[in-house]
Amino acid sequence: MAVKTPRGTIFGFLAPAVITLAVVGIVPLLYAFYTSLHFFNLTKLKNVRFIWFENYASVLTDPVFWEAMGRTFAMLLIALPLQIAIGLGIALILHAPGLGFLRLLTRLSLVLPMATTYAVVGLLGQVMFNLKFGVVNQLIGFLGIAPVNWIGDPFNAFAMIIFWDVWQWTPFVALVLLAGLTTVPSEVEEAAHLETKSWWTVLRHVQLPFLMPGLVAVLILRTADTLKLFDMVFTLTRGGPGSSTELISLMIQRVGFRAFDQGVASAQAIILLIITIILAQFYIKAFYKEV
Amino acid sequence: MKFRTCVSTLALTAGLTLGAAQASEWTLEKAAAPYAGTTVDVVFLLRPGYEAAEAMLPEFEAQTGIKVNIVKHPYENALGQQVRDFVANGDFDIALIDLVWIGNFAENDWIVPVSKFTSNPDLADPELDMDDFFPLVLNAFGGWNGEIYGLPFDNYSGLLFYNSCMLEEAGFDGPPETWAELKDVYGPALTKDGKYAFALQSKRNETQSADSFARMLWPFGGSFLDENFRSNLLSEESQAGLKFRQDLMQYMPEGIVSYDHAEAVNAFAQGDVAMITEWSAFYSSLKNPETSKVVDCMKIAPEPKGPAGRKPALGGFSLAVASQADENEQAAAWLFIQWVTSKANAREYLERGGVPARQSVYEMDGVAEAYDFVPALVESWQDGVPEFRPRFAEWPEITEIVQEWGTKMMLGEVTTEEGAKILGERMEAVLEEAGYYSGDKPLAQ
Structure with a gap:
C-alpha cells in the first residue's frame, strides 16, 4: 500500500518554485495590467487616474502601433524560415557520418553567435556596416561595388537587422535540430537509406517526425524572442532611420521610458503578451505531435 | 527729523559695513564646514563640458570635504534615469536639466528654486553675481514661470x-x-x-x-x-x-x-x-x-x-538642487553648483573644454583671441529664442x-x-x- 505524502511536504517542496514564479513573473504582470488601466505618466504623477480600457482603445486604434506590429511580424516571417532552412541544412550536414574533428569544431563555433550579447551584436553591426569606415563596404569595394548605406537607408537597415538575427540564432536552430536528428533510431534511418536514395524522402518521412518536438520548441522560442527583440536593434539602429526598424518592443520602450507614458506602454505590452500566447497555442496545436 | 536722518544714515552705513564684512568673510571652506563628509550625487553626460568640470572637481572636494559622486550617462539616457530616480525618491541631489526639461522638473517639484539658497547668507557666495550670466541663457536654461531653479552649466x-x-x-x-x-x-x-x-x-x-x-x-x-x-x-x-x-x-x-x-x-x-x-x-x-x-x-x-x-x-543644461535631497545634501549640492558655475572658475572651465555662461569671462583679455568661437557664441546668445x-x-x-x-x-x-x-x-x-x-x-x- 502506497504511503500518502503529507500535504505539508508537497507544499513545502512546491512553495519555493511557486513563490519565486509569482514574485518574478506574475506580480509584475499584474502590476502592468493595473497600470494599463490608468492614466499613468511618470512626469505627471499628480494626474494618475483610473480610466478603464481607454489605453487599450487608444493602442488598438493607433496606426503607429500596428505599423510596428506589422514590422515585427514581417521580421518574424522572413527571419524564422531562413533560420529554420539554414539551421536544418547545417544540422543535416553535421549529422552525416565521417566528419570527425570538423564536426566537433563546427559544433563549438556554432555556440559563439548565441553566446554573444544582443547589445554587442548591435554594436558589431554599427562598426562593420558603417558607410564610410565599415569593413563590409571595404570588402565589397574590392569587388568594385560602390559603398552601400546600410544603416541610413530604411530598407537596408531592416534587411540588416534580419541578417544579424539570422546570424545569431541560426546556430541555435541548427543545434536543436541536430539533437532531434540524433534521436532517430539508427536502424530505422539505415533501413530508409536502403529503401531510397532520395534524401528528401528520408527527411520527410523518417527524420522529420523526430524533429517536430524540437521544431515546435524553436518556433515558440524564436517567435517569442523576435516579438520581444530589443537590445540588438536598439544598439544598431535605435528603431531608425525613421521608423523603419522600430519593432514593437522598441515602440513600447519609447512610449514607456522616453515619453514616460507607462499606462499606454503597459497596455501595449499586455496586448503583445496576448498575441504571443495565442501564437504559442497555435504552434502547439498545429505542429506538435508525439512521435 | 534730523535725528531720524542721522539714525537712518547710521543704520545704512552699519548695514553696508556689516554686509561688506560678511562678504569679505564668506569663504567656501567656512560655508562648507558643516557639510564636510556629505556626498552629493549628480548625473553628468559624456561630453567635453562635463570632463572639464570633473577635472576641476578635486579642488572643490579638497576645499570643502564634500564628495561629489558623478553618475555618467549618454544624453539619451539622462532624462529617463533622472525621472525614475525622482519618482522613486532616489539618490540624486542635483538635477542636470536640459532646457527643455525645466518645465517638467519644476512642475513636478523635483527641484528647489535658487532663492532658497541665495537668501541664506551662510550659503550664498557674495560673488555669485546672477547678473553676470547671459540673461537669455539664465532664463532659458534655469528659469521657469518667473522663478530661477538652476544655474547654467553646460551651455550651447x-x-x-x-x-x-x-x-x-x-x-x-x-x-x-x-x-x-x-x-x-x-x-x-x-x-x-x-x-x-x-x-x-x-x-x-x-x-x-x-x-x-x-x-x-x-x-x-x-x-x-x-x-x-x-x-x-x-x-x-x-x-x-x-x-x-x-x-x-x-x-x-x-x-x-x-x-x-x-x-x-x-x-x-x-x-x-x-x-x-x-x-x-x-x-x-x-x-x-x-x-x-x-x-x-x-x-x-x-x-x-x-x-x-x-x-x-x-540648447544647454543647468544644475539645480533636487528637492528629494535632505537639508545637508541640499546645502552641499548648492555649494557645488555655485562653485562650478562661478565667475571665478569660468576661465578654468573654459580652458578645460567647457563653455561657461558668464559674460565676464568672454570680456577677459586674450579669451576672444584664444577661443575663436567666442564672438559667434556671444552674438548667438543675443539673438536666441528661449522657446x-x-x-x-x-x-x-x-x-x-x-x-x-x-x-x-x-x-x-x-x-x-x-x-x-x-x-x-x-x-x-x-x-x-x-x-x-x-x-x-x-x-x-
Whole structure:
C-alpha cells in the first residue's frame, strides 16, 4: 500500500518554485495590467487616474502601433524560415557520418553567435556596416561595388537587422535540430537509406517526425524572442532611420521610458503578451505531435 | 527729523559695513564646514563640458570635504534615469536639466528654486553675481514661470563650423551669411568628389527635434505653436523652413537621418563635409588634433540667417538642487553648483573644454583671441529664442512625435504638409490632455 505524502511536504517542496514564479513573473504582470488601466505618466504623477480600457482603445486604434506590429511580424516571417532552412541544412550536414574533428569544431563555433550579447551584436553591426569606415563596404569595394548605406537607408537597415538575427540564432536552430536528428533510431534511418536514395524522402518521412518536438520548441522560442527583440536593434539602429526598424518592443520602450507614458506602454505590452500566447497555442496545436 | 536722518544714515552705513564684512568673510571652506563628509550625487553626460568640470572637481572636494559622486550617462539616457530616480525618491541631489526639461522638473517639484539658497547668507557666495550670466541663457536654461531653479552649466549655442580650406578652394573667402546662400551658392560648389557642402545631424532622437527640425523653423519665421498654443506647423513660414530642409538634403551626405552629433562632427573632422551647424560644446573636440584632421582649417561663424533673422539653435543644461535631497545634501549640492558655475572658475572651465555662461569671462583679455568661437557664441546668445523648443512639461511626449514625423518628412514618406498636419494634430492632443485649452494650465513655454 502506497504511503500518502503529507500535504505539508508537497507544499513545502512546491512553495519555493511557486513563490519565486509569482514574485518574478506574475506580480509584475499584474502590476502592468493595473497600470494599463490608468492614466499613468511618470512626469505627471499628480494626474494618475483610473480610466478603464481607454489605453487599450487608444493602442488598438493607433496606426503607429500596428505599423510596428506589422514590422515585427514581417521580421518574424522572413527571419524564422531562413533560420529554420539554414539551421536544418547545417544540422543535416553535421549529422552525416565521417566528419570527425570538423564536426566537433563546427559544433563549438556554432555556440559563439548565441553566446554573444544582443547589445554587442548591435554594436558589431554599427562598426562593420558603417558607410564610410565599415569593413563590409571595404570588402565589397574590392569587388568594385560602390559603398552601400546600410544603416541610413530604411530598407537596408531592416534587411540588416534580419541578417544579424539570422546570424545569431541560426546556430541555435541548427543545434536543436541536430539533437532531434540524433534521436532517430539508427536502424530505422539505415533501413530508409536502403529503401531510397532520395534524401528528401528520408527527411520527410523518417527524420522529420523526430524533429517536430524540437521544431515546435524553436518556433515558440524564436517567435517569442523576435516579438520581444530589443537590445540588438536598439544598439544598431535605435528603431531608425525613421521608423523603419522600430519593432514593437522598441515602440513600447519609447512610449514607456522616453515619453514616460507607462499606462499606454503597459497596455501595449499586455496586448503583445496576448498575441504571443495565442501564437504559442497555435504552434502547439498545429505542429506538435508525439512521435 | 534730523535725528531720524542721522539714525537712518547710521543704520545704512552699519548695514553696508556689516554686509561688506560678511562678504569679505564668506569663504567656501567656512560655508562648507558643516557639510564636510556629505556626498552629493549628480548625473553628468559624456561630453567635453562635463570632463572639464570633473577635472576641476578635486579642488572643490579638497576645499570643502564634500564628495561629489558623478553618475555618467549618454544624453539619451539622462532624462529617463533622472525621472525614475525622482519618482522613486532616489539618490540624486542635483538635477542636470536640459532646457527643455525645466518645465517638467519644476512642475513636478523635483527641484528647489535658487532663492532658497541665495537668501541664506551662510550659503550664498557674495560673488555669485546672477547678473553676470547671459540673461537669455539664465532664463532659458534655469528659469521657469518667473522663478530661477538652476544655474547654467553646460551651455550651447548653435554655431556654423566651416572648413575654410575647402571653402577657399571652391572660391569662397568666407562662410555663407544666409541659409539661402548656403543652399544655392555653397551647396552646388562644395558637393563633389564624395565631399558634401553641409551635414545637418537628424537622427531620430532629440537631435531630430532640436538640431534639425527646430533649426529650420525659426530662421524662416516658423514655430511649433502659435500664441494660442495651436500648431503653427502648417503656416507659410514653418512650411518654408521644412521645405528648405528637404531641398538642402541634396547637399548632405547620404543617410543623414542616421547622423547624430558624433557622425556630423566626425564627418566634418575628417574633411568630408565643408560645413556643419553644431553646438559650441563640440569646439574642443574639433580643435583637438587627436580627433580632428581640420584643426587648422576650422573656422566658426554664427549660424546663417533666414528671412526672419538669425534665430540660432539654443540648447544647454543647468544644475539645480533636487528637492528629494535632505537639508545637508541640499546645502552641499548648492555649494557645488555655485562653485562650478562661478565667475571665478569660468576661465578654468573654459580652458578645460567647457563653455561657461558668464559674460565676464568672454570680456577677459586674450579669451576672444584664444577661443575663436567666442564672438559667434556671444552674438548667438543675443539673438536666441528661449522657446526654440517649448520648455513645458509636455515636451518629452511632443518631441517623440516631432522625431517620428520629422524623420518621415526627410525620408520622403510624407510631404511636409502631410507630416505637419499629423504632427500638429498629435501635438495638440497632448496639449489638450495637459489642460492648456481648457485653461487649467497657463500658456507658458
